[in-house]
Amino acid sequence: MVWLDKTLLVLTALLAKPFYLLVRYLVLLAQWSPLLLPWCWACLHFENLRSHQAWQWTLGALFALNAFGVAAQPGSPGYRGNPAYPGMSGFFNFLIDRFINWIGVLKYFSFDVAGGRLSLPYSVVEDPGGYRLNAKVIRLLTEGGAEAADLPLQAGDILLRGYDHFVDGKFINLAGSDGSGADFFSHAALYVGELNEADRAQAASGLKVADGQGGWRAASPDEQQAVRCDEHYFQTGKQMVVHSMSRGVFVEDILTFTRCDYLAVIRLDEMVKLPAGSHGAARLKGEGGLTTEEEDIDRRLNAGEAVSRADIIRAARAVAISRIGSGYDFQFDDVRSFHRFSCSEFVYFCYKSVHRAVGLQLQRHAILKWFFARESITPPDIYTAARDGRSIRIIWRG
Numbered sequence: 001m002v003w004l005d006k007t008l009l010v011l012t013a014l015l016a017k018p019f020y021l022l023v024r025y026l027v028l029l030a031q032w033s034p035l036l037l038p039w040c041w042a043c044l045h046f047e048n049l050r051s052h053q054a055w056q057w058t059l060g061a062l063f064a065l066n067a068f069g070v071a072a073q074p075g076s077p078g079y080r081g082n083p084a085y086p087g088m089s090g091f092f093n094f095l096i097d098r099f100i101n102w103i104g105v106l107k108y109f110s111f112d113v114a115g116g117r118l119s120l121p122y123s124v125v126e127d128p129g130g131y132r133l134n135a136k137v138i139r140l141l142t143e144g145g146a147e148a149a150d151l152p153l154q155a156g157d158i159l160l161r162g163y164d165h166f167v168d169g170k171f172i173n174l175a176g177s178d179g180s181g182a183d184f185f186s187h188a189a190l191y192v193g194e195l196n197e198a199d200r201a202q203a204a205s206g207l208k209v210a211d212g213q214g215g216w217r218a219a220s221p222d223e224q225q226a227v228r229c230d231e232h233y234f235q236t237g238k239q240m241v242v243h244s245m246s247r248g249v250f251v252e253d254i255l256t257f258t259r260c261d262y263l264a265v266i267r268l269d270e271m272v273k274l275p276a277g278s279h280g281a282a283r284l285k286g287e288g289g290l291t292t293e294e295e296d297i298d299r300r301l302n303a304g305e306a307v308s309r310a311d312i313i314r315a316a317r318a319v320a321i322s323r324i325g326s327g328y329d330f331q332f333d334d335v336r337s338f339h340r341f342s343c344s345e346f347v348y349f350c351y352k353s354v355h356r357a358v359g360l361q362l363q364r365h366a367i368l369k370w371f372f373a374r375e376s377i378t379p380p381d382i383y384t385a386a387r388d389g390r391s392i393r394i395i396w397r398g
Contacts (some may be wrong), residue, residue, distance in 0.1 A: 006089070006092055006093070009095075009096045009099065012099065016099065017102065020124065087214075096331060097331070100331070104166075104245075105126045107164075107166050107167070108125075108167060124167075131261050132261040133258055133262075137263075141153055141265070141396075142239055142254060142255075148395075151396060153193075153239065153254070154267065155192055155317060156267070156313030156317065157265050158266040158267075159190070159257065159263065159264070159265060160189075160264040160383055161186075161189070161257070161258070161260040162184040162187065162260065162263075163261045164261045169186035171367060172186045172378055175365040181383065182383040185264060185380060187343050187379055188243070188344040188347045188379045189242065189243030189257065190243065190317075190320050190346070191240075191254070193238075193239065193240065194240065195235070195237060195240045196236050200234060202318070202321050203321050203322070203324045204324050204325045206319070207322070207323065207324070207325045207326060208326065209327075216337070227325035228324075233247075233250040233325050235253075237251075237253050239255075240254065241257045242321065243343055244341040244342060244345070246328050247328070248327045248340070249320075249328075249341060249346060262397070264386075266383070266386040266392060267392070268312060268392050269309065269391045269392065271306040271307070271308060272306065272309065272312060272354055272358070273301065273305070273357065274301045274357050275390065291315060293311075293318065293353075294315050294319070297312060297354065301354070301356075312353065316350040316351050316353075319349065320350045326339065327339070327340035329341050329342045329345055332345070332365075332376045333374055335348075342376070344381065345377060354391070358385060358390055358391050358392040359388060359392070360381070361377075362377055363375070363376070365378060
């Protein structure tokens with residue numbers, strides 16, 4: 001049924017943006033109507049104005065202004081590293097990627113009816129800004145304080161963030177959030193702490209890029225260096241986050257990352273062990289290969305040892321930095337080879353040596369239980385694993 005999924009997505013993509021633009025035109029036209037209607041009436045009733053077709057020029061100018069206003073709406077930045085889709089289906093896949101990219105910047109506003117049991121949208125805009133978290137909260141996260149003894153942030157913390165009314169957040173929840181607070185979160189990231197020039201030398205060292213034939217190859221030294229020197233992908237700083245969005249995997253300062261409405265901080269326990277009865281169990285399939293450090297962690301866990309958080313985070317941090325520049329997995333279907341990543345797939349990949357210990361596992365997700373079905377992991381899945389508290393816990397949320 002994959003072909004049916006893709007066909008429906010392409011049709012939706014072709015219809016959604018024109019419909020959005022039409023609504024934008026109508027709204028802008030209504031905003032101009034107090035001035036537009038009297039002017040049009042004058043143009044129709046006065047011979048001099050009518051003969052010069054002033055009203056037609058007026059309408060044309062207004063529609064041109066409206067078109068400029070729509071085109072100038074902010075959008076998501078471009079994405080890097082996705083494959084050049086081959087064959088006849090390549091254009092369909094390109095349309096799907098661009099459509100899902102566009103959904104990520106839409107925000108809707110609604111009003112409650114039927115006693116608050118139903119919310120009806122009355123406006124949709126592209127990335128308007130304005131967030132709930134304020135400076136006091138951000139200082140608590142970055143500097144700590146009596147209000148939260150486990151803060152400030154520590155390297156290796158998983159950050160989940162969310163926004164009010166963003167369309168892609170609703171899609172994530174429709175795909176299987178179980179509620180209980182998890183439905184507030186639509187994005188996941190890894191806090192890595194300070195990044196310096198030594199880290200720059202390791203950035204993108206494990207990068208894979210599209211080979212132009214629908215496959216992947218290891219990035220060349222020049223391609224790796226281009227990512228390291230691109231401030232949109234790597235930058236040094238005291239409190240940095242590595243995460244995956246439409247441009248791919250990149251580094252961002254914590255102050256920029258925390259411009260959101262909701263945030264949760266998730267942390268591994270000081271010592272991590274496999275639960276009783278799972279020693280020697282096979283790792284999840286398709287984990288993309290373990291590094292030497294990760295192999296050592298996995299061996300120790302299987303031997304029944306407790307592994308320190310510091311050891312696990314050191315390995316996860318190195319993996320995260322090595323994949324900077326990787327493309328974004330718009331279709332959430334690359335959880336076997338891990339050449340590109342959605343936000344939660346990236347966190348899942350970085351902590352792949354301790355999946356069984358912390359309860360992270362791939363799950364079936366589908367919008368409304370049947371459409372766009374995928375075996376994947378979402379930010380609500382990470383929240384649920386932390387809420388259940390198997391060697392991983394929620395230390396703060398707001």
